[in-house]
Amino acid sequence: MYEKELTCPYCLEAITILLDMGSDYNSEIIEDCEVCCRPIEIKYSFDEDELIYFNYKKIEGNEF
Template sequence: MHDELSYVCDHCGEEIVIPLDLSQGSSQEYVEDCPVCCSPNVIHVEFDEEFDAEPRCWAEPE
């Protein structure tokens, strides 16, 4: 089971590690400021709760 995921900030290119919160559902979207450059990113997280598939995480600029 995965506890963390990572995405690359679209603004500065840094890889950011975030916790995986299973309680928020299998398809999540939220805005988070990059801890390096402070620019806002829309974070997308998807995973299949029934299968042991690799979770996906990516970011887009807000």
Template sequence: MEHFFTCPYCWQQISMILDPSEELSEYIEDCEVCCRPIEISFRFEDGELVSFEARRMEGI
């Protein structure tokens, strides 16, 4: 599933492919525009995306 969100550093809209088979996931991914690390967390319930958050890394 493709999901669009705004980078918390450069404010550019970027997209990410999310796997609905992973009900809960948290990881770090670099922004494809500014290359800064973003903390990504999302949750699926019954194949539907119910929460998504993209946060700045503290201290960066």
């Protein structure tokens, strides 16, 4: 597992997520913010053990 810090796109709090390094080349997951509990769409890629792509965004319709 790979630990990655990001800023929640809803509440702007710093959070940490775990990424599976053994998953397919292009991975897409939904993780809930540990502070505000709203879902975040996360896309990432590893090449061997190196994170080569990481992007995340809000899921429309989940704003308060």
